[in-house]
Amino acid sequence: MNKKDKNFYDTYDTLFSKPPFFKPKKENNMQNYKKYIPKLKQEKLQKKKVLGKSSLSRSKAKPKKNSWKKKLVVCVVLFLPIAFFVIKEKNLAPVLYSEYLDVTPLKEAGIKGTGDKDFSKPLMLNVDDHTILTNRGYELEVLGDSDLEIQKEELSVLPTNNEYADYFSTAYISFYSERRFQRSVSLRLSENVINSLTESFIKNKRSFSKAYLEKEIGDVQNGYVVTYVKSPYPEITICRFFIFPDETGIWIDLNSLEDDHEELTEEKTLEEFKEILSDDFAFIEKNFVFKKTE
Known part of the structure; x- marks a missing residue:
């Protein structure tokens, strides 16, 4: 086929070609909207169902909250009578409702x-084996089967007039009988023994803290403080103090092993206390000797 014939057929096809029988139609916007409406309705229905379930679940949960409140009220009603009974039986009412009293017995x-x-x-103090030496020419010797545990590195204080003078736990002393633990004593060092040796207990007719002076050792005032705290668990403390002229000093204290507290009253003399608490006073006098350094 020559070039002319080819051009002729191409021109013919262009002029006399038939249109297709079916032409795809584009969907208009209205048709798309109609198709999308059912989907929106379904989503709204699903949301309503979910909201309905949640509201139902909340309405069902309310009775549970109320039931917990009822249980709490029942527990409180049952607990209060028991608590009052325990307070009455254990004599805890003074502990709960009374005021504390601070006492400076010296x-x-x-x-x-x-x-x-x-x-x-x-x-200043210096510990040499079982002897506590002072720079004032006096010493406290610890006798008996005992161990000293020093609790402070710098064993020195300056005198003060401070009403709330500091004191420090200097040594913890454990006593033994045939190397079986018997009891313990604390040694304290004070800037001002008169101001810092205080006791605190609930104010009532039975509790007290009272100081008694003994004969001076050189220029050192010394004596005892007997403290009795009346409580559900009564406690007796005996303190042996040594006060230098500038009111600095040391003291030891221990808890009494005496179980009978009925005879303890503030009106007792030191001699009477030594008789009632004979084991405790004998222990102190036997195991602690305060004297001038030789």
């Missing part, structure tokens, strides 16, 4: 320093 006994204070001159 002040109340009229004990004062006998010399001037040099606020630059400290009271």
